[in-house]
Amino acid sequence: MTGSEREQAMAQVETVETVETRQDDTGPRETDSGTWRVRLRKAIHIASQPETWKRGPVLTALALLLGLLMMLHAYIPNRIGNLGSLVETFLPWFGLFVPVLLAAALWRRSASAVTALLLPVTVWLTLFGGMLNDKSGPGSDLTVLSHNVGADNPDPAGTARRLAASGADVLALQELAQEATGTYEKELAKTYPHHAVQGTVGLWSKLPMSDTQPVDIKMDAGPLGAAKPAEVKMSYNRGLRTTVATNHGPLAVYVAHLGSVRVNPRAGFGTNHRDRNAQALAEAIAAERNERVVLLADMNGTVDDRAFAGITSKMRSVQDAAGDGFGFTWPASFPMARIDQILVEGVEPRSSRVLPATGSDHLPVTAGISW
Numbered sequence: 001m002t003g004s005e006r007e008q009a010m011a012q013v014e015t016v017e018t019v020e021t022r023q024d025d026t027g028p029r030e031t032d033s034g035t036w037r038v039r040l041r042k043a044i045h046i047a048s049q050p051e052t053w054k055r056g057p058v059l060t061a062l063a064l065l066l067g068l069l070m071m072l073h074a075y076i077p078n079r080i081g082n083l084g085s086l087v088e089t090f091l092p093w094f095g096l097f098v099p100v101l102l103a104a105a106l107w108r109r110s111a112s113a114v115t116a117l118l119l120p121v122t123v124w125l126t127l128f129g130g131m132l133n134d135k136s137g138p139g140s141d142l143t144v145l146s147h148n149v150g151a152d153n154p155d156p157a158g159t160a161r162r163l164a165a166s167g168a169d170v171l172a173l174q175e176l177a178q179e180a181t182g183t184y185e186k187e188l189a190k191t192y193p194h195h196a197v198q199g200t201v202g203l204w205s206k207l208p209m210s211d212t213q214p215v216d217i218k219m220d221a222g223p224l225g226a227a228k229p230a231e232v233k234m235s236y237n238r239g240l241r242t243t244v245a246t247n248h249g250p251l252a253v254y255v256a257h258l259g260s261v262r263v264n265p266r267a268g269f270g271t272n273h274r275d276r277n278a279q280a281l282a283e284a285i286a287a288e289r290n291e292r293v294v295l296l297a298d299m300n301g302t303v304d305d306r307a308f309a310g311i312t313s314k315m316r317s318v319q320d321a322a323g324d325g326f327g328f329t330w331p332a333s334f335p336m337a338r339i340d341q342i343l344v345e346g347v348e349p350r351s352s353r354v355l356p357a358t359g360s361d362h363l364p365v366t367a368g369i370s371w
Contacts, residue, residue: 056110081268140368282310
């Protein structure tokens with residue numbers, strides 16, 4: 001039977017089934033089961049045609065490339081404009097290309113492109129499918145909160161009151177402007193009797209604190225691992241470490257604000273300062289003697305970024321372990337990435353969530369942990 005004869009035969013079958021599922025003009029229309037049988041037969045008929053598998057070779061290639069890009073993101077080199085880190089920063093968003101390619105494949109009636117999309121769908125679900133369900137649970141012993149309050153925050157007093165009302169036991173703030181630090185100290189004093197500020201980062205606690213000291217995360221512009229220049233004042237410090245006394249024993253708490261990143265069309269993804277800070281912070285945490293550690297930080301990057309391997313190989317992200325959704329925190333107006341992180345070691349994450357916006361361009365993140 002030729003191709004045209006097969007098409008005519010199928011058209012006759014469809015006509016017969018449509019007629020059989022209808023009554024006269026005054027009776028009910030065709031049944032749902034009959035409609036879906038007809039549509040299924042049409043789909044099978046279209047897919048069985050050899051030409052549908054030859055259509056859309058470009059779409060097929062793009063679907064496979066998308067899947068391989070997400071699956072092999074760790075192998076994308078950083079030598080050219082830190083491309084690998086840039087891809088890893090926005091990796092979850094690559095899933096948005098799937099419905100676009102699917103719509104194009106259906107429009108082109110390309111069976112090969114539709115089939116090829118199974119690869120990126122499978123890879124995306126493997127990487128991020130766990131983010132789609134709520135993994136939080138009850139029973140936390142301590143609640144911690146981290147927030148980049150923003151140096152240009154127009155309402156530091158209001159921000160402080162919102163954070164105090166969150167119920168957190170330990171509160172870490174980054175990007176404290178010198179002129180606003182006093183406001184935060186005043187507004188938080190009643191709820192948090194213990195606090196420490198080092199440069200532009202600070203920690204407020206309902207529980208006693210001790211052994212507070214700055215953490216040198218090397219905010220200089222020299223080569224990786226270079227010492228901080230003598231002219232850099234303590235006010236530029238962006239890291240601290242303290243011990244919080246809990247009912248279950250001492251807890252080492254680190255607060256950090258890593259260097260900013262920039263995307264330049266010519267220079268690429270500028271992360272030199274941040275990466276240097278990340279290495280110094282990883283070294284400090286590796287030398288920590290306390291078995292229970294919490295890191296509250298604006299890392300200016302996601303935990304998928306290879307730049308934080310020294311930290312993530314030792315600590316767990318509470319968002320990955322006990323979060324609800326992706327937990328994007330920046331920018332506050334339309335969050336696209338979770339760059340504000342809470343990571344733990346030696347304690348169990350119980351819950352993690354993003355709080356409503358304050359006057360900052362970041363969203364606060366909070367987590368419940370237990371022993």
